[in-house]
Amino acid sequence: MKPVDPRLLRYAGAARGFFVLAAFIGVLQTVVVIAFAWFLTDAITGALAGRSVAASLIWLLVLALVRGGLIAAADAAGSAAAAKTGMQLRSALIGAVGRLGPGWLASRNQASLAVTAGHGLEALDTYFARYLPQLVLTVIATPVLVLVMWWYDWPSGLIATITLPLIPLFLVLIGIATRTVQRKQWQTLQRLAARFADTVQGLATLRLFGRERRAASQIEVTAEQYRRETMKVLRFSFLSGFAMELLASLAVALIAVTVGFRLLAGDMSLEVGLFVLLLAPEAFLPIRQVGVQFHAASEGVAATEDIFEVLDEAAAVPSSSKLGTDPAFRGLPARIVPGSEELCATDLRVRDLPPVSFTALPGTLTLIEGPSGAGKSSLLAALRGAVAFEGSAVFAGEDVRTLSPADWLAWVGQSSQLMQGTIASNVTLGDPDPSFTRVREALDAACAGDLDPAQELGVQGSGLSGGQAQRVAVARALYRHAANPARVLMLDEPSSALDADTEERLWQSLRERTDAGATILLVSHRRSAREIADQIVTLSTGSELGVRA
Numbered sequence: 001m002k003p004v005d006p007r008l009l010r011y012a013g014a015a016r017g018f019f020v021l022a023a024f025i026g027v028l029q030t031v032v033v034i035a036f037a038w039f040l041t042d043a044i045t046g047a048l049a050g051r052s053v054a055a056s057l058i059w060l061l062v063l064a065l066v067r068g069g070l071i072a073a074a075d076a077a078g079s080a081a082a083a084k085t086g087m088q089l090r091s092a093l094i095g096a097v098g099r100l101g102p103g104w105l106a107s108r109n110q111a112s113l114a115v116t117a118g119h120g121l122e123a124l125d126t127y128f129a130r131y132l133p134q135l136v137l138t139v140i141a142t143p144v145l146v147l148v149m150w151w152y153d154w155p156s157g158l159i160a161t162i163t164l165p166l167i168p169l170f171l172v173l174i175g176i177a178t179r180t181v182q183r184k185q186w187q188t189l190q191r192l193a194a195r196f197a198d199t200v201q202g203l204a205t206l207r208l209f210g211r212e213r214r215a216a217s218q219i220e221v222t223a224e225q226y227r228r229e230t231m232k233v234l235r236f237s238f239l240s241g242f243a244m245e246l247l248a249s250l251a252v253a254l255i256a257v258t259v260g261f262r263l264l265a266g267d268m269s270l271e272v273g274l275f276v277l278l279l280a281p282e283a284f285l286p287i288r289q290v291g292v293q294f295h296a297a298s299e300g301v302a303a304t305e306d307i308f309e310v311l312d313e314a315a316a317v318p319s320s321s322k323l324g325t326d327p328a329f330r331g332l333p334a335r336i337v338p339g340s341e342e343l344c345a346t347d348l349r350v351r352d353l354p355p356v357s358f359t360a361l362p363g364t365l366t367l368i369e370g371p372s373g374a375g376k377s378s379l380l381a382a383l384r385g386a387v388a389f390e391g392s393a394v395f396a397g398e399d400v401r402t403l404s405p406a407d408w409l410a411w412v413g414q415s416s417q418l419m420q421g422t423i424a425s426n427v428t429l430g431d432p433d434p435s436f437t438r439v440r441e442a443l444d445a446a447c448a449g450d451l452d453p454a455q456e457l458g459v460q461g462s463g464l465s466g467g468q469a470q471r472v473a474v475a476r477a478l479y480r481h482a483a484n485p486a487r488v489l490m491l492d493e494p495s496s497a498l499d500a501d502t503e504e505r506l507w508q509s510l511r512e513r514t515d516a517g518a519t520i521l522l523v524s525h526r527r528s529a530r531e532i533a534d535q536i537v538t539l540s541t542g543s544e545l546g547v548r549a
Contacts, residue, residue: 004135005301007308011092014084018077022133025074026140032070033141034148036063037278045271078129085128086121093117093307096314101385101405104313113310115193120186120303127301131293138286145283149276153268156255156276160283163251167244167287181236185229186302192222248284255280341408341486343383343519347391350378355391358537360488365510365520367529370539376523377414379539380490383521384409395488406430410481411490416473418461424453426461427476431483438482439475445509446475447502467497474506481518489513490521500528507532 008015043056097105097113142164150157199206199215206212259273341362347355353375360366368376382389384405393400395408405411418426427442428434439453448471457463464472474494481489491510495503503526511532514520522529530536 004132005304005308007312008085008304011308011311012085012088014081014088018081018085018128018132019136021077021081022074022136023140025070025077025133026137029067029070029074029137030141030144032063032067033145033282034279036060036067037275037282039063040278041271041275044274048270074133075129078133079125082124082128086124089121089304089307090117092311096311098404099314100310114197115190116303116306119189120306123303126293131290134286134289134293138290141286142283145279149279149283152272153259153276155258155262156280159255159258160251160280163247163254164284164287166251167247167284181229181232183302185226185233186306188222188226188229192219192226195219195222244288248281248288252280252284341396341488341519343393343395343488343521345379345383345391345393348379348382348393349390350375350382350387353378354540356537356539358535360519360521360535362486362519363514363517364534365514365522365532367533367536368521368523368539369525369529369536374539376539377492380411380413380492380521380523383488383490384411408487409490410477410484410487411492412473412477412494413492414496416461416469418457418464418469418472420457420459420461422453423451423455423457423472426457426472427453427479429476430480438479442475442479442482443472445478445513446471447498447505447509448472448475467499467502470494470497471502471506478509478513481513485516485518488519488521492523493525494522495524495526495529503528 009019039056039059043053043060046053046056093113093116146157146160146164149160196219199219203212203215206215256277259268259277262268263270263273343360345359346357348357349355356375356379358366368379370376378387381387383393383400385401395403400408419429423443424434424436424439427439436453440449443449443451443453448468451464451468451472455463461469461472474491477489477491481487495506498506507528510520510522514532514534522533
């Protein structure tokens with residue numbers, strides 16, 4: 001585990017500013033420590049000599065207050081930097097997931113990503129507020145204090161120079177030993193989060209089959225494993241802390257013994273001996289604190305390593321659109337020529353499914369039908385980048401694999417995928433400047449005009465029936481399509497939860513949009529969908545398919 005990963009400075013600008021500020025505070029702390037030791041030595045020797053020490057005592061009080069203020073400033077700067085860095089890394093992670101696309105996300109444990117971006121980055125507080133300031137102070141204060149000791153008493157400086165490297169050496173050895181258990185602890189926490197999320201999501205089904213107790217016992221087993229891994233990390237933490245405290249204490253004691261013998265022999269003055277003795281513990285203190293805070297910060301470091309892997313992977317993927325404003329609510333990409341927005345798939349094959357070829361022109365509705373398992377949803381998933389495919393799929397002369405799905409698609413899947421918030425916020429998802437007039441138009445077109453756009457929904461859109469949730473999801477796709485009618489509108493079984501009358505009204509709405517120039521791909525197993533189709537692409541589980549106008 002690296003003390004400071006260079007990628008942290010690359011991906012989080014707040015971290016760079018923090019290091020500059022921490023270095024400045026470290027320099028001031030070093031000066032204050034030396035001055036404090038000097039005035040304390042002057043006060044003690046002055047008192048023994050019968051001199052007035054009032055000025056030295058005043059300076060000691062001032063320096064103590066300044067040192068306390070610098071420590072508080074370092075903590076405040078670390079907490080602020082942790083918050084800003086966490087925000088920047090979360091934003092970068094979201095952007096990276098967007099560049100990698102839904103296909104990459106579908107292959108990852110999403111609960112683990114959520115834990116990493118949430119709890120993991122919150123652990124950066126300890127890393128920035130405690131670990132990094134001590135690390136910077138070690139780089140600045142320790143060599144300066146050792147040089148001052150050399151200047152005033154070279155034997156004491158020599159002892160410090162010889163003994164100091166032993167502490168980081170032991171820290172590295174123990175860090176290597178603890179890296180495995182720390183990584184196992186973090187992975188166990190991710191598994192626990194994923195298992196808990198899966199159990200909660202499927203609790204109704206588990207109860208129906210009488211398996212909820214077994215699922216709860218599995219969570220309990222994983223939680224117990226996490227407890228054991230945490231205790232292992234704590235044992236290693238206590239061991240490393242004991243080893244470093246012992247080494248530092250022995251080194252300071254060795255300096256103190258040699259200074260004491262030379263004071264008794266009259267080989268050095270009391271002022272020099274006392275000054276060196278006061279500096280010796282301060283020279284070892286920062287590196288001791290680095291070891292103490294090393295394990296407390298390890299969880300945050302492990303989380304950033306996982307995030308850096310995602311960011312590095314995303315950095316190798318060319319971004320087709322700028323992050324920030326949703327591309328679906330901007331104009332067409334500059335390289336797409338208006339008027340050429342046709343979708344052409346040639347021998348498009350997903351996994352071992354039969355190849356598919358068709359052309360969808362503006363002003364046409366293409367119905368994709370076939371038995372279960374024929375690859376209807378897989379075909380749409382390939383077009384929106386959720387799965388890899390062979391062959392070609394071209395929109396307006398551009399390979400769809402080089403386009404962001406939001407650049408050219410408005411899509412609704414079989415699952416409504418609604419979120420907590422109002423119905424209107426779900427319909428306008430991603431629009432930086434929502435139009436409530438278009439919200440009402442989209443709801444009406446999706447046969448959801450009876451729903452109140454201001455109605456608040458719970459987690460995952462709870463508060464609506466299955467049919468209502470499906471109509472809101474269709475309204476969201478229609479809203480996005482209305483923002484840029486040149487986009488292809490793809491709908492995957494949009495009427496599966498609707499009654500016959502509502503389905504008929506939805507088909508009429510889609511037909512009207514097609515006649516207005518829209519390009520629509522519709523997956524449906526309903527025979528009534530054939531009546532509004534301009535062409536039908538029939539898939540089969542075998543090697544044959546047909547395209548019929």
